[in-house]
Amino acid sequence: MVKKFVVTIDGPSGSGKSTVSKELGLALNWFVLESGALYRAVAFMLSEQKKFLDLIKREPTTNQELVSLCKPIVEKIKFEKMGDGKTEIFVNGEPVSKYMRTPKVSEIASIIARNPGIREILLPVQREVAEKERHLIAEGRDMGTCVFPDADLKFFLTATLEVRARRRMKELTDLGIECEYSEVLKQMIARDERDEKREVSPLKPAQDAILIDTSEMSIRQVVTELLDIITPRIVDEQEYQLYETRFRN
Template identity: 40%
Template structure:
C-alpha cells in the first residue's frame, strides 16, 4: 500500500530553496521527487495558451482535468516539464507564470483536481515532495516533514541572481514586492493556506549554503530498519 511508502515533505514560501534542496535530498535518498508547484504552473501555462480568463473558475477546473503534464529527465539530469506534449519548462519558470499559478492554486476545485495526481507520485522506495501544502494536505501522514523559510529580502536576492543569470531584466525591489504579495496571498487563501504542519521541523535558510540546508533536512529522515 502507498501509505507504507515513506514521504519527506518540504514546504515553504517562494524562494526558500525548496526546489534545489528537494532535488538534492531525493537524489541522495534514492527516492522519487515531486515538484507540486510545477503542476500548478503547468495548468497556468495551459490556461494562458487557451486564453482562459483567470476569473473563470469553471473553465480553469476543466483546463486542469484536460491538461496532460509529463516530467522528463535529460541525460544531464535536468528536469523538463511537458505540457500537452510541449516542453514548457522555461515558460514555467517565469515570474508571471508563478503569479498565475498562485492565483489558480487559490481555487478549491483546482486543488481538488490535482490532489490525486500528486498523491500518485508516492511510490517505492520513497518520495520527496516539494510544495506549500505537502505536509498539511497532500501527505498529512508523511513521517518526515520540513518547512523551509528565509527572509523575504534574501529570497528576493536569490531570485534576482537566478533571473539575471538567465538574462531576464528585473529589479530586487520589484521581486521583493512580488514575493511579499505572493506570501500574503498564499497564507490567506481559505483552502490549504501556506503554513507549517504542526509536526514539521522548521529550517530557516537565511544565510545558509545549500549543503548545510540539505544536511539539516536529511537529518530529519530517520534511518530505516
C-alpha cells in the same frame, strides 16, 4: 516488502525548498515531486489561451469554467525521472520546465492555486506519484498539511523576506530575465499574502513539521541537515550506503 517513505518540504518562495529538494533527491536517489512545477505547468499552458485571460477577470478563485479549462491540461501532465536523476515535467509529451520560471507564469500559478476546484483535480495527480514511487520527496506549500498529511518526515523551510527576494532575483537573472529588486520584493510580498490567506490549503507549517531557517545557510548546509535527520530513519542499509557514496564523498 520495503516500506514507502515520504518526506515533505514546504515553505514560501525563495526559501530554498526547490533546490534543496532536488539536491536531496540526487543524494538519496529518490523521486522528487515538485508541486509548484505542476501548478506552473498548468499556468504555462493556460497563459497561451485567450479564453483563460478573459476568465481570470471574473473571480478566478471560484470560477468553474476555469476548472473545466484546466482538466484536459492536467490529464496530459506526466512526471518523469531523467537519466541525470532530476525530475522533468511533460505536457503532451513535451518537456516544459524551461518555460515555467517566468514572472508571468508564476503569477498565473499563484492565481489558479487559490481555486479550490483546481486544487481538487491536482490532488490525485500528486498522490498517484507517491503510489508509484518507493520513496518520495514532495516539495511545495501544502505537502505536509494537505497532500501528504501522514508523511514520515515533514520540513518547513523559511528565510527572511529580503534574503528570499535576493534569491528570486538571482534566479530570474540567471534565466536572462531583467528585473529590479524593488519589483521582485513587491511581488514576493503579494505572493506571500495570497498564499497565507487563501481559504483552501493556506501556506503554513504542519504541526509536526521541523522548521529550518535557511537565511544564513548554504544549500549544502541545508541538505546536510536534512540528510542527518532522514538517514537514521532509512532501514535499507544498501540505500544508506548509496547516500554515503553520493553525498558524503
